[in-house]
């Protein structure tokens with residue numbers, strides 16, 4: 001694959017994760033990737049972000065300085081393939097991201113009541129969302145037979161406007177393949193499948209089947225979207241030939257198609273401490289409440 | 296004698312947290328198995344200690360929701376939820392209500 005990058009001027013985490021996933025796919029099929037005419041600034045950034053693993057750069061400036069020259073403030077594009085890595089990867093990425101943000105006092109003692117610092121409160125909603133998205137990426141496609149599905153993860157904090165962007169991109173089967181036949185799917189289209197998956201309690205795997213060794217509740221993606229919204233942002237979700245965000249749904253441009261699920265989460269640093277998970281859950285009818293023993 | 300030596304166990308979830316969060320279903324599943332072994336003994340109770348941490352709904356569902364689906368709502372009477380923040384409490388209440396409702400509907404006929 002020959003890539004002409006002469007018109008590329010900006011890459012956000014969503015784009016970087018998509019690029020990394022695409023290059024991986026080409027190499028997996030024994031292809032090569034050659035990127036031409038990438039401008040020097042982007043070339044340095046993208047190389048530091050590990051987007052170009054196994055990719056040949058032609059006519060691009062060589063990388064200056066060390067790859068991990070700002071290790072605490074930068075998280076390279078990461079590929080995950082093991083479910084057992086989810087918790088740690090979500091934590092590492094979130095810690096790196098919060099490390100880029102302004103906080104009042106990095107050495108703040110944890111609040112006595114909650115045990116949390118300001119950094120912890122900034123981290124938590126993103127870490128929560130990442131756990132849900134990574135779990136989806138590494139479980140649903142595999143259950144549908146895509147046993148080699150893996151996921152790419154990338155993030156960036158933009159100090160000029162306080163925005164956070166995270167990209168989570170998998171190369172699995174997409175929403176439609178897992179939700180085909182579900183009563184909430186009104187049309188056999190990729191867009192309808194994205195919209196169905198966003199509804200609470202819609203899951204390809206909500207019932208304990210006779211032999212089923214796993215079960216889901218159908219709530220993770222719904223909550224993730226609400227986290228983004230509450231934090232002043234949104235999710236962009238692409239799968240198959242469709243892309244959806246709260247402002248618009250459409251087909252991908254120029255007949256493009258993503259084999260898997262690609263999600264961009266965008267939110268504002270300023271709003272993160274306002275996120276309360278208890279406000280984001282689907283409502284429970286009062287007559288269904290059960291007595292529990294809290295201590 | 297008639298005296299049964301019941302084993303009451305306590306699970307400290309902060310030992311399984313990354314930072315302040317327990318998140319993935321895969322981390323919850325072995326803990327649920329521990330719970331099931333303990334609860335298989337008559338009269339046993341378990342304490343789930345959430346002090347200092349938050350849990351995702353997926354984690355709580357894998358730990359508690361799946362238990363309800365497998366063993367029915369009564370199992371909840373033998374679990375004590377300790378040290379829960381308002382968020383964790385709301386998540387547990389949501390999962391419990393949702394899965395009890397599902398269990399009852401599944402067993403209604």
Ligand SMILES: Nc1ncnc2c1ncn2[C@@H]1O[C@H](COP(=O)(O)OP(=O)(O)OP(=O)(O)O)[C@@H](O)[C@H]1O
Nearest residue numbers: 136137140174178197203204216217218219220221
């Ligand atoms: N990355 C993905 N690849 C394929 N299908 C997906 C992916 N993410 C979500 N889905 C589909 O969307 C459905 C809804 O996702 P959601 O996270 O809301 O619920 P869940 O994962 O089934 O349950 P829970 O998150 O409560 O464990 C999934 O059941 C699955 O059918």
Ligand SMILES: [Mg+2]
Nearest residue numbers: 132136220221
């Ligand atoms: Mg999920």
